[in-house]
Amino acid sequence: MEKVIDENKQGTSLQLEQKQHNTKKLFIESYGCQMNFSDSEIVASILSNEGYNTTDKIEEADLVLVNTCSIRDKAEQTVRKRLDQYNRYKQNKPNMKVGVLGCMAERLKNQFLEEEKIVDMVVGPDAYKDLPNLLKEVEEGRDAINVILSKEETYGDIAPVRLQSNGVTAFVSIMRGCDNMCTFCVVPFTRGRERSRDPQSIITEIKDLYEKGFKEVTLLGQNVDSYLWYGGGLKKDFSKATEMQKATAVDFAQLLEQCATAFPKMRFRFSTSNPQDMHEEVLHVIAKYHNVCKYIHLPVQSGSTRILKEMNRQHTREEYMQLIDKVYQIIPDCSISQDMITGFPTETEKDHQDTLSLMEYARYDFGYMFAYSERPGTLAARKLEDDVPEEIKKRRLSEVIEMQNKIGLERTKRFLGKTVEVLIEKTSKRSEEEWAGRNSQNITVVFPKDNYKVGDFVEVKVTDCTSATLQGKATGYSSMQS
Template sequence: MIISNMEQNTFIAADGTTVNRSPNHPPLYRKLYIESYGCQMNFSDSEIVASIMAEQGFVFTDHYHEADLILINTCAIRDKAEQTIRNRLLVFNQQKILQPDLIVGILGCMAERLKTQLLEEEKVVDLVAGPDAYRDLPRLISQVDKGYKAVNTFLSKEETYADIAPIRLHSSGVTAFISIMRGCNNMCSFCIVPFTRGRERSRDPYSIVQEAQKLFEAGYKEVTLLGQNVDSYSWHPAKTAAATPLHHGSNDPDIRFAELLAMVAEIDPKLRVRFSTSHPKDMTDEVLHTMKAYHNICKHIHLPVQSGNSRVLKLMNRTYDRAWYIERIHAIRNILGPSCAISSDMIAGFCSETEAEHADTLSLMDYVQYDFSFMFYYSERPGTLAARKYRDDVPETVKKRRLSEIIAKQRGHALMHNQKSIDQVHEVLIEKYSKKSDAFFQGRTSQNKIVVFPKGSYTIGDYVAVHITHCNAATLFGTVVS
């Protein structure tokens, strides 16, 4: 939520920062409503958009029927995600009938993938802006104000939004996302992201540390460093000296992800540090040793495997095989020990996947025993390498059956891991009230496990030691101990 102050020409954001408004900006009475879908990066981008629009005199609202401008930050990774957006546009079209001056815009990956097609197919849409075009939103909105449709889906080779202080939307003031890089170079055959977010570029590390420092000073207790592939983070000061005024000098050493992790962790021991997402081909021992060296770097690694079969992994262009992935699992266990949680992504029914290859995925799950996973069946995305080269030949009924087997196995492994936590004491950062009762708090362990416990006399943002008494496959339950 953003609070406007008419006399002082300022906005006060939810994180306490003040945004000045220049005299030539529009009146303060235009209201902005944002909906975000998909990955954590999209939610982080929405906070950047909110900051840009606050500078233009927009006030944030939680209710779309109050808004003068509705922006939907979209995901294009699966067809179901796009259909969800189209259904929301039907709702906003009804609002537009009641409110003809309402502006509706599509942001993010779906905007980049479909571009002007969205303006033609969805008459309710007034503007389309890709992930690298958010600075241009004021101009696009001005164009719509003049009665024209507006679009900018230009993909940048440099844009990182490093100089924009995000406005933390719907924040409890405890946890926050920090984008450390944009784009992806991996070109997995099933994935649309390289085409919607462009090539990799890493953000100035000193701007990342500065953002984390300010968040900690504002009372935040945890930051999550975000990137499509954080392990490939690489910043070269000599190449970026003109564009990054925050760095110390062009003679600074190159900084890779292990060094960046340490820089953020050293801000304060009471600031937790998480990161997402890792790629098995780039997960280095240096990162693992850095995680071990700092107590406040959370002991959880999201390491998507996608398939347990080497032939399928090659078709997916994942650039590693089953043996390589297992070696990385061994490295995690050897360096960080069995208490480090590992999660994954799984795709069931990729092109030409056989029953034996599906069984390889199940056997890999038994070998690794993931703490939790994100699981889907294959959804062909137009424009990807897989859509151009391979036939989507696994029947949907087979995909769904294989997915149900993966889900059942994962549920068993998750329950097994959670049962091991019973009678243990875990440090938990209190994030919010429990979904079911305001008499209980909810927080997470270092291993990213959700814990629910009686509220007592504690407050959101406290670290507490919780004795785990029982669990289910998704949640730990317990009581606070002294």
């Protein structure tokens, strides 16, 4: 399956626009979710004001940062291997400083400074504004750590730099944290409680992107459907809000509609959704506006109600299926993708078959599928024995991937002979003579370059497909083209 996350893939090192007066070099790598990549843009912005320009050559860096992921053990092991590689560079450049950022930093805290002798600095996801002070601590020869979680920090006042940007697509974070205590997940412990960003600051950031020529924005959050702004405060405290705050509150459906109407020549996507919080109003906004992409990432994790309960997911199999029905009823041409975990503690063969049958019912276009990886500190690690043998986990994962490949091919075939709107993002990996972009349904489309350019909205007639890619020929510009 081409769209399955490859955890062996090296993290992306990022570049930004250089400031001429800056004299120090920053090398930064990001691993994991889109939020981590977005956070790296915030970090680079903060450090650019501290005299750092980024470099893609680690050997010339004065400061090396790795933005980490804790969602699976394999992701953490990848980061540890990178730290070993940093150590070899430090041997040749003793003044080089190394810092660990993000979820892994939050989870392991002091352990990094105690065990990983090459690490000078440990910074949690809510502490990036403290980087200038932490760097002073490091420069004075002291270990530096700040992993304090915040109830207010959204970085809404930081103008992110666009790292390794194609000038066409960008991420905009609209909220941080998560209140859903899924038993397998470390995110509530590494990123804290949900808090939403002022909608006006979001619109302002998108306006800046639009004026710079960007054509598509993905609104980011651990759970975007929980977005709720009412003048400050955590979502869980909304019941304590004043009547004025409640009357002027903005939820996710309203925010998405504001974006769509304010910038009709930009496309909008969002990630990630939680089934229990996906409201019908959001579906109607997607259906109503051409520039809101017809695609929803809707993680389910398992097709078994019993396992969903063990995971503390706040929905059943039947409720999820009802939501799928509603999506296709309101947005008939919608694409849906999934997250799936195989081999969760106590999972039986019947539970596994329930997952496969749910996949057939939902007709996912693609998915992100993994074998269960016990994460220290989670409720599952504390309360449930990891009792599914590794070979069974892998066999079930293989069957889930095989099912997704089969369904994915059937889903892409629905575009054969049809014309789709594509935003050109880059040159295709398979040929220098072809462009690659995505249609509204988030399917990659490849076609001959002709006289088009990156950033153009074009209509492409689909002539062939694989389980994850459409191929065709451009027939002209679309109505979205300015």
